[in-house]
Amino acid sequence: MGSIRFDKVDKVFGPVSGGVKALDDINLEIADKEFVAIVGPSGCGKTTCLRMVAGFEPPSAGIVSVNGKAVTEPGPDRAVVFQQFALFPWKTVRENIELGLRNKNLPKAERDGLVAGALKLMNLESHADAFPHQLSGGMQQRVAIARAYVLDPEVLLMDEPFGALDAQTRVVMQEELVRLARVNPRTVLFITHAVEEAVYLADRVAIMTRRPGRIKEVLDIRSVRQAESWDRHERIEDVMDLESFVHLRTQIWKSLREEKGAHGV
Amino acid sequence: MIGRRGWVGLGSVAAVLLLWFGLTTATGFVSPGRFPSPADFWLSLNQISTRGYAGGGLAAHALQSVKLVAMGFVVAIATGVPLGLWMGWDRRAEAAINPIFLIIRPIPPLAWIPLAILWLGLGDGAKIMVIWFAAFVPSVINSFAGVRNIDRPIIEAAQMLGTPRWRMVTEVIAPAAAPMIFTGLRLSLQASWTTLVAAELVGALAGIGFVLNMAQQDIYPGMILVGMVTVGVLGWATTYALGRVERRALAWNVAGRD
Amino acid sequence: MQTIPLRLSEKWAWGALGLVGFIGLWASLSAFGIVPRQFLPSPLDVLTRFIHLLTNPFAGATLPQHLASSFQRYAYGVLLAAFIGVPLGLLMGWFRWLDDVVTPLFDGLRFIAPIAWVPFAALWFGVGIGGPILIIFAGAFPPCLINAYRGARFVEPRLIEAARMLGTGHLRMILEILLPAATPSIVSGLRVSAGLGWQSLVGAELIVAAAGVGFMMVQAQANVATPTVMAGMVAIGLVGMAIDVMLRQGEAWLRRRRGLQA
Numbered sequence: 001m002g003s004i005r006f007d008k009v010d011k012v013f014g015p016v017s018g019g020v021k022a023l024d025d026i027n028l029e030i031a032d033k034e035f036v037a038i039v040g041p042s043g044c045g046k047t048t049c050l051r052m053v054a055g056f057e058p059p060s061a062g063i064v065s066v067n068g069k070a071v072t073e074p075g076p077d078r079a080v081v082f083q084q085f086a087l088f089p090w091k092t093v094r095e096n097i098e099l100g101l102r103n104k105n106l107p108k109a110e111r112d113g114l115v116a117g118a119l120k121l122m123n124l125e126s127h128a129d130a131f132p133h134q135l136s137g138g139m140q141q142r143v144a145i146a147r148a149y150v151l152d153p154e155v156l157l158m159d160e161p162f163g164a165l166d167a168q169t170r171v172v173m174q175e176e177l178v179r180l181a182r183v184n185p186r187t188v189l190f191i192t193h194a195v196e197e198a199v200y201l202a203d204r205v206a207i208m209t210r211r212p213g214r215i216k217e218v219l220d221i222r223s224v225r226q227a228e229s230w231d232r233h234e235r236i237e238d239v240m241d242l243e244s245f246v247h248l249r250t251q252i253w254k255s256l257r258e259e260k261g262a263h264g265v
Numbered sequence: 266m267i268g269r270r271g272w273v274g275l276g277s278v279a280a281v282l283l284l285w286f287g288l289t290t291a292t293g294f295v296s297p298g299r300f301p302s303p304a305d306f307w308l309s310l311n312q313i314s315t316r317g318y319a320g321g322g323l324a325a326h327a328l329q330s331v332k333l334v335a336m337g338f339v340v341a342i343a344t345g346v347p348l349g350l351w352m353g354w355d356r357r358a359e360a361a362i363n364p365i366f367l368i369i370r371p372i373p374p375l376a377w378i379p380l381a382i383l384w385l386g387l388g389d390g391a392k393i394m395v396i397w398f399a400a401f402v403p404s405v406i407n408s409f410a411g412v413r414n415i416d417r418p419i420i421e422a423a424q425m426l427g428t429p430r431w432r433m434v435t436e437v438i439a440p441a442a443a444p445m446i447f448t449g450l451r452l453s454l455q456a457s458w459t460t461l462v463a464a465e466l467v468g469a470l471a472g473i474g475f476v477l478n479m480a481q482q483d484i485y486p487g488m489i490l491v492g493m494v495t496v497g498v499l500g501w502a503t504t505y506a507l508g509r510v511e512r513r514a515l516a517w518n519v520a521g522r523d
Numbered sequence: 524m525q526t527i528p529l530r531l532s533e534k535w536a537w538g539a540l541g542l543v544g545f546i547g548l549w550a551s552l553s554a555f556g557i558v559p560r561q562f563l564p565s566p567l568d569v570l571t572r573f574i575h576l577l578t579n580p581f582a583g584a585t586l587p588q589h590l591a592s593s594f595q596r597y598a599y600g601v602l603l604a605a606f607i608g609v610p611l612g613l614l615m616g617w618f619r620w621l622d623d624v625v626t627p628l629f630d631g632l633r634f635i636a637p638i639a640w641v642p643f644a645a646l647w648f649g650v651g652i653g654g655p656i657l658i659i660f661a662g663a664f665p666p667c668l669i670n671a672y673r674g675a676r677f678v679e680p681r682l683i684e685a686a687r688m689l690g691t692g693h694l695r696m697i698l699e700i701l702l703p704a705a706t707p708s709i710v711s712g713l714r715v716s717a718g719l720g721w722q723s724l725v726g727a728e729l730i731v732a733a734a735g736v737g738f739m740m741v742q743a744q745a746n747v748a749t750p751t752v753m754a755g756m757v758a759i760g761l762v763g764m765a766i767d768v769m770l771r772q773g774e775a776w777l778r779r780r781r782g783l784q785a
Contacts, residue, residue: 055425074424074425078425079425080422086416088419088423089517099426100426102432133517147422147426269623274623274624277623278628278631298646300643357533357537360534360536361537361541364541370760371761371764373725373759373763375726375729376737376760379741380752462639466638466730480642481646484646486646489643492639493640496639497639498634500635
C-alpha cells in the first residue's frame with residue numbers, strides 16, 4: 001500500500017512563463033515495498049521528485065500520488081531523511097526521535113517502547129541523551145534515520161542521505177541500510193548521484209537526463225541481484241567486485257555520460 | 266588564573282587611575298570645577314549613600330531606575346518578540362506591518378520623549394512608554410530575522426513529522442530563532458537604559474538620570490561622576506544577568522559560541 | 524511556515540492595507556476626540572504644520588535651518604568618531620598588546636549610555652557646539668572601533684601568513700592588507716555608527732542645545748505645541764532614513780566594486 005506514482009509530472013520553477021523547467025513528463029511507478037534509486041547529473045531534478053512525494057513542492061502539471069491518493073502536504077506517512085540531517089539541535093537524540101510519535105498522540109508507554117527499539121536498531125543507545133552537536137556525522141544521520149523509521153512509515157524518502165558523510169562512514173551506513181531494508185522492507189525512494197551506491201542498495205535504478213529532467217531508462221537490479229546471490233556477501237567491497245555488479249554500474253555510467261554533454265560537465 | 270592579558274588589562278586600568286589622580290589632585294591641571302578628583306568622587310559617593318541627594322539615597326534612585334528599565338524592557342519584549350515571530354512566519358503579516366515599521370523606525374526613541382511628556386507627564390508612565398518604543402524595535406527586527414534564518418530542512422523535517430501549529434511554534438520555531446532573539450534582547454536592554462537615562466534627564470523626580478540632572482544644575486562634578494558610574498554598573502549588571510539567562514537557554518548552541 | 528514569498532502585487536496590497544489601517548486609526552482617534560486634539564493632532568494637522576515650518580520660524584529658526592544646525596553637529600561628531608575609532612580599531616586588531624591595553628578600558632566605559640555624558644557636556648561646553656559633539660561621539664565611537672577591530676582581527680589567517688612570508692612590514696600590513704580586508708566590516712560599522720550618532724544627537728539636543736531640531740521639539744513641548752513636536756519627529760525620521768539609505772547604497776556600491784555580492 002505504499003506505492004508511489006508519478007503521472008505525466010512537470011515542474012517549473014519561477015514565473016509561469018519564462019521560468020526554469022526542472023522536470024519534463026515524469027512517469028514512474030514504484031510498487032509497495034520496492035526500493036528505487038534515482039540517479040542523474042547535478043541539477044537534473046531528482047531531489048525535486050523526492051520533494052514532491054514528500055509534499056514540499058507541488059507539481060506544475062500531472063499528479064504525484066501515494067497509494068492512489070494525490071500528495072498535498074508533508075506527513076509522517078512519507079518520512080524524509082535529509083542530506084543535511086535536519087536534526088533539532090536543541091533536542092536530545094531521544095527527543096528528536098520522539099517528536100513524531102508525540103505528534104501522533106501516542107501514549108507515553110508506547111512511545112518509550114518505540115523509541116527504545118529505534119535506539120537499539122540504530123546502535124544509539126549510549127547516546128540517547130546527547131545533543132546532535134556532540135555526535136559525529138554518521139551518528140547524526142543514524143538519528144535522522146531512526147527518527148524516520150520509528151514512525152513505521154509506508155514510504156521512506158531519502159535525499160542523498162550519505163552525501164555529507166566521509167567515505168568510510170558512508171560504506172558502513174550503506175551496509176546498515178541494506179540490512180534494514182532486507183529485514184524490515186518498505187517502499188523507499190532514494191536519491192543519489194553515486195552510481196555504486198544506487199546499484200548496491202536498490203531494486204531498480206531510474207536514470208534521469210539533465211535539465212529538464214526526464215526518466216531516461218530504468219534498470220532492474222533485483223533480478224540480477226537475486227540470480228547472482230549478492231546477498232551472500234556481507235561486505236560491500238565483495239559485492240562491488242562481482243562482474244554482474246560492475247556490468248550494471250558501467251551500464252549506468254555510460255548512460256549518464258551521454259547526459260554530460262559536450263563540455264563534460 | 267589571571268593570564269598575561271589580565272595583568273596588562275589591570276595595568277592599564279591602574280595607569281588611568283593614576284593619571285586621574287595626577288591630573289586632578291596632584292597637579293591641579295584639571296580644576297575641580299571641570300572634573301572631580303578621586304577624593305571628590307569618594308565624598309560624593311559617600312554623601313549620596315548615607316545622607317542622600319536629590320531626594321533620596323543611592324539605592325533608592327538606583328532601584329527606581331532599574332524598576333522602570335525592567336518594566337519597560339519586559340513590556341517591549343513581550344510585545345516585540347511575538348510580533349517579530351509572527352511577521353517572520355506569516356508573509357502577509359510582514360507585508361502589512363512592514364510599512365508602518367519603516368515609518369516609525371527612523372524616529373529615534375529619544376525623539377519620543379517630548380511627546381511622551383505631553384501625553385503622560387513626568388511620571389513613570391511616560392518613561393515606560395519611551396522605553397517601550399526604544400526597546401520594541403530591536404526585539405521585533407531580530408525575532409523576525411531569527412525566524413527567517415531558520416534552515417529550511419529543520420522546518421520541513423518538523424512538517425514531515427506532522428507537527429501541529431502550537432508545537433511548531435514552541436518546540437521548533439522559538440528554539441531555532443532563540444540565538445537571534447537573544448541578540449535582539451541584548452540590544453533592547455541597551456536601548457532601554459539609554460532611553461531611561463535620557464528620559465530621567467529631561468523630566469523626572471527620581472532615578473539616576475534625575476541625580477545626574479540635579480548634579481549638573483548644582484555644578485557638582487563629583488556627583489555627576491557618581492551618577493555616570495552608577496549607570497555603568499547597573500547597565501553591566503543587568504546585561505550580565507541577561508547573559509546568564511541566555512547561556513542557560515542556549516546551552517545546546519555550540520555553533521554560535523563566540 | 525510560509526516559505527514561498529508573496530507576489531509583488533500581493534505584498535503591495537497588504538502593505539497598503541496596513542498603512543491605510545494605521546493612518547485611519549490615527550485619524551479617527553483624533554477626529555472623534557477619543558484622544559484630545561491637543562495631544563493627538565490629526566495626520567493632516569501634522570502635515571500642515573510640517574509644511575508651515577519649512578518657511579516659518581519656530582524657536583528661532585525655520586525647520587530646514589534647525590535641521591542644518593543639527594546636521595552640522597552630527598557630522599562633526601560622527602567624523603571625529605570615525606577618524607579616531609577606525610585607525611585605533613585597526614591598530615588594536617594588529618597589535619595584540621594594544622588590544623590588551625585598550626579593551627579593559629573600553630569595556631568599562633561601554634555600559635555608560637552616551638546620554639549620561641550630557642551633564643559633563645553641559646558643564647564643559649554650556650550650550651556650545653562641543654556638548655552635542657561629545658555625546659554624538661560617545662554614541663558613534665563604539666561601532667567604528669569595534670567593527671574596525673573585528674575586521675582586522677578576523678582576517679583570513681592564510682592572507683596574513685602569505686603577507687608575512689613576503690616580508691611585509693607593519694605599516695604596509697595595516698594599510699595594504701588589513702584595511703582592505705576589513706573594509707566591509709568598517710563600512711558596516713560606519714552605517715551603524717551614523718545611525719547611533721543621529722540618535723544621540725537628538726538626545727543631546729533635547730537638553731544641551733540652543734538650536735537644532737531637538738531644541739525645537741523641547742520648546743514646542745514646553746508650549747504644548749503638539750503638531751510641532753510631531754513635525755519635528757517626522758523631520759528627524761526622514762533625515763535619519765535618508766542617511767541610512769545613502770550609506771546602504773554606498774555599502775552596496777563598495778561591495779559590487781570589490782566583487783562581493785551586493
